[in-house]
Amino acid sequence: MxxxxxxxxxxxxxxxxxxxxxxxxxxxxxxxxxxxxxxxxxxxxxxxxxxxxxxxxxxxxxxxxxxxxxxxxxxxxxxxxxxxxxxxxxxxxxxxxxxxxxxxxxxxxxxxxxxxxxxxxxxxxxxxxxxxxxxxxxxxxxxxxxxxxxxxxxxxxxxxxxxxxxxxxxxxxxxxxxxxxxxxxxxxxxxxxxxxxxKGVLYLRLTAQTLPRDLTSQNTALLPAATARLAAALAQLQRPDGTVTIPGFADDARPPTDEERALLEKVAFDGDFLRKRAQVERFTGDLDDQAAAVAIRTVPTLTVAGIAGGDMRDDVTLGIPSTASAKLEIRLVPGQDPERVLGCVRDHLAATGFGDLRIEVMATSRxxxxxxxxxxxxxxxxxxxxxxxxxxxxxxxxxxxxxxxxxxxxxxxxxxxxxxxxxxxxxxxxxxxxxxxxxxxxxxxxxxxxxxxx
Missing domain, CATH: 3.40.630.10 (Zn peptidases)
Incomplete structure (x- = not known):
């Protein structure tokens, strides 16, 4: 034809x-x-x-x-x-x-x-x-x-x-x-x-509950706050620079081949524009623009997208938060499976003493x-x-x-x-x-x- x-x-x-x-x-x-x-x-x-x-x-x-x-x-x-x-x-x-x-x-x-x-x-x-x-x-x-x-x-x-x-x-x-x-x-x-x-996504909500309801903070010496427990749990998932510390998290991530890296080098990446927009002098890890162009596309990431807990009214409040939650956006790269990564998150929280946190899967894609x-x-x-x-x-x-x-x-x-x-x-x-x-x-x-x- x-x-x-x-x-x-x-x-x-x-x-x-x-x-x-x-x-x-x-x-x-x-x-x-x-x-x-x-x-x-x-x-x-x-x-x-x-x-x-x-x-x-x-x-x-x-x-x-x-x-x-x-x-x-x-x-x-x-x-x-x-x-x-x-x-x-x-x-x-x-x-x-x-x-x-x-x-x-x-x-x-x-x-x-x-x-x-x-x-x-x-x-x-x-x-x-x-x-x-x-x-x-x-x-x-x-x-x-x-x-x-x-x-x-x-x-x-x-x-x-x-x-x-x-x-x-x-x-x-x-x-x-x-x-x-x-x-x-x-x-x-x-x-x-x-x-x-x-990239795919695994979007989660983590919830910590330490008390049946909020109680006055005069009891803080005796009772746990959900906000503190959630913060401690989040600290187990990544370092301050964003590096994910969950064992097995990136094991299946497919690294780019030499040919794919060569193709990526031809893709325009305006590092100055992004640094100016973010009002930062350098990228995480002090990556140069060429390394940043590869990392932004090929590295799986975890973002704490939001945290909620306690009484945030614009006033002095006296209470121990009974519940606190955080949303996590995990971006997956080719080779990763959202179900397997979810298992890694569950196992790591349990292994570090936070198995009581409730995990809700809000969205997934491969x-x-x-x-x-x-x-x-x-x-x-x-x-x-x-x-x-x-x-x-x-x-x-x-x-x-x-x-x-x-x-x-x-x-x-x-x-x-x-x-x-x-x-x-x-x-x-x-x-x-x-x-x-x-x-x-x-x-x-x-x-x-x-x-x-x-």
Whole structure:
């Protein structure tokens, strides 16, 4: 089978681009904040409606512990299928002051060739670029050369608690030869980053209880405080510099190969920017920028994400806290299993005298890594060269947590439509319209190449 000619589909992108941008603006005007359930449902409805508008089939599926999933398909020729996965929830971090925006965050206005909107870079631009890539074939009077299967979710930033069961229940409708993920962008040299991995997560809540209720602190000489016990337990898990001290914690972590280290050295890492943002003079361990670029992607970590206990009112209070809790975010790298790491945490707390602490698992996901030598990686890279005219950068490890592990039976490459300076999750989040057009065309080229891949 000869490779499908992409000329007509690419021309359709140019001819209908204003229409594509207008539809993206409409999506960006919906407040897809998980704090507003009705807006989340409206977002899912809009996305499903867009797929149907361009000739595909889409279903909105409510699911446990989740906002509705959008499960869609645009049928193609041949027997190849490409899966597109991304999310429609926004605001992962404190989003800053709306007054700092060049225009209101949900106005989706265009200024100097950039579309400014909350979530446009992460990840509504990616959502619509995948839909519009499939639409371009239809607008050209053609059938897409591969079947495009689509899953969009609404709880990415809560670690996708229902995703595993959803994927298992709909495995036949998500089957594919390869997948395009999100969470990528162009760097400062106009090079597209091809991201091949995501960290997993083990999110825990530890709770210490020493008394049936808070009692007056006149009894401190005789009774234990839960806050002190929790602090002592946390001190058993890591050193002050963040080094994890749990036996066996990193035993299964897969170290990067020499080839992967060489690839990581080509990935831009702005250490000065991060030090300035964090207002520190040096990184932990006094790492130089090259070592830091590897460590941030390949080292499993434990973060005490929050501590609560006692009476914190702005007043003098007299009491022994009966309960105290802490949230732990453990980021896992390829090779690690969240269940095994959980066992290491339990065993270590028990061995150090803190087996009475209650451990609640709040979220888990498995890390994943696609081999950089996989033919699909080369296919996506070649498509990027044709569209962008620059050499793409292959990033074998990333610092991001995600949920690729639920579909780890196929090669997965992350691509996007934003840039390193797109201001993701902050004021003035934006994408360049030229990058949006190029992102659509890149996906079209990937479809055509996958159709004839062996």
């Amino acid at each position: 000869p490779k499908p000619d992409t000329a007509a589909a690419l021309a359709a992108v140019d001819a209908h681009f204003d229409e594509f941008v207008e539809e993206l603006q409409q999506l960006c005007r919906i407040r897809s904040r998980r704090q507003e359930p009705e807006q989340m449902e409206a977002t899912a409805e809009f996305i499903a409606g867009s797929v149907r508008r361009w000739g595909g089939e889409a279903e909105i599926i409510p699911w446990e512990q989740s906002y509705p999933y959008v499960l869609a398909e645009v049928a193609g020729e041949g027997d190849k299928a490409l899966l597109h996965f991304t999310h429609y929830d926004v605001e992962v971090e404190p989003a800053g002051d709306d007054a700092d925006w060049i225009s209101p965050p949900y106005a989706a206005e265009i200024h100097d060739g950039r579309l400014y909107a909350r979530g446009v870079a992460d990840d509504k631009g990616v959502i619509m670029s995948r839909i519009h890539a499939a639409a371009a074939w239809k607008l050209a009077g053609l059938t897409p050369p591969v079947t495009n299967r689509i899953i969009f979710e609404g709880k990415k930033w809560l670690h996708s608690p229902g995703l595993g069961s959803f994927v298992q229940a709909h495995a036949d409708r998500l089957a594919s030869d390869a997948a395009l993920w999100e969470n990528s962008w162009l760097d400062g040299e106009d090079r597209l980053l091809l991201k091949l991995a995501e 890390p994943n890594l696609t081999d950089h030598r996989d033919p699909f990686v080369a296919l996506v890279a070649d498509a990027a060269r044709r569209v962008y005219g620059t050499e793409p950068v292959i990033e074998p490890y990333t610092q991001w947590i995600g949920n690729q592990g639920v579909i780890a039976d196929r090669p997965i490459v992350g691509v996007g439509v934003s840039r390193a300076d797109s201001g993701v999750d902050g004021p003035n989040e934006n994408i360049r319209l030229d990058d949006y057009k190029a992102g659509i065309k890149h996906v079209i080229e990937v479809m055509a190449a996958l159709a004839v891949a062996e």
